[in-house]
Amino acid sequence: MDHARPRETDLYPPVKALLESQGYTVKGEIGAADIVAVRADEEPVVVELKTAFSLSLFHQGIERQAITDAVYIAVPRGTGRAFQKAIAANTALCRRLGLGLMTVRLKDGLVEIHVDPGPYRPRKSAARKGRLLREFARRTGDPNAGGATRKGLMTAYRQDALRCARVLSELGPTKAALVARAAGVEKARALMADNHYGWFERVGTGIYALCPSGAEALARLGDPDAGSAPASVARDS
Known part of the structure; x- marks a missing residue:
């Protein structure tokens, strides 16, 4: 055989x-x-x-x-x-x-x-359902076509990162607390510290600046809140 x-x-x-x-x-x-x-x-x-x-x-x-x-x-x-x-x-x-x-x-x-053969009784995952609905609620607009590849998708996390990048682009190096208020991103400090996309740089205690890669991403991907009035925030003295 x-x-x-x-x-x-x-x-x-x-x-x-x-x-x-x-x-x-x-x-x-x-x-x-x-x-x-x-x-x-x-x-x-x-x-x-x-x-x-x-x-x-x-x-x-x-x-x-x-x-x-x-x-x-x-x-x-x-x-x-x-x-x-x-x-x-x-x-x-x-x-x-x-x-x-x-x-x-x-x-x-x-x-x-x-x-063995038998009737299927699906077990629902409350945790997965919760993650799905939280992402749905946090996502601004509908930036992705259904069926697109996973790489480069516009997630709620990426939208928050772009909001932080927009504030730093406007204000320059800025305290994380002010970025959080101006961008409307509650966890801006953790997001910029994690620096998942390589867009941010810590230049002082609690102060972050936008890297060239972040400026390029902002120019390429755009403002997730385009169409709404940009945040107008005075720099902390």
């Missing part, structure tokens, strides 16, 4: 042996199903075989759910981090779709069941 180029039929004997060890009678290629397993007075088990994860494999699994709730998909077990990530992602997908997932280690026929 050439394990470098597995065939769907290579998966059949190990999966059949596993199901038979559990008391099922197993037959291949029954109707549209790759494997059907029957045990007295129970729902039949259907297993769809593929040599790799694919959209068509999930489509087939969903179609078989018209026959029985006990549907598995099975693929050869790979190695390495990429396959482990694929297993984690596709296990989660199978759980959402109500499908079971098996992998077959072809060198010795070991079959591992990663998830």
Whole structure:
């Protein structure tokens, strides 16, 4: 057997042996199903075989759910981090779709069941929901097109950084407390101290100035509050 180029039929004997060890009678290629397993007075088990994860494999699994709730998909077990990530992602997908997932280690026929078929009951994350809604509320306007790449997105944090940059551009080196008031950014001191974008420079105790990269970013990205009157704040004496 050439394990470098597995065939769907290579998966059949190990999966059949596993199901038979559990008391099922197993037959291949029954109707549209790759494997059907029957045990007295129970729902039949259907297993769809593929040599790799694919959209068509999930489509087939969903179609078989018209026959029985006990549907598995099975693929050869790979190695390495990429396959482990694929297993984690596709296990989660199978759980959402109500499908079971098996992998077959072809060198010795070991079959591992990663998830059994069953109804999906999503667990909501209050923390994630809270972060989502806070970002939505803090974001000024709608500066990003849906579907854009994550890199360079205009987040609420970036908008706050631009507000601080605008104040420093207007006033020059300024105390952080004054920047916070003028920019309307409560956490301006921490934002400029963290200097995530490399736009700010501390030039004295609690005093920050705008770096050339910050001035360039302000010119390129613009004022997030454009259209509203800019803050007019006298420099502290």
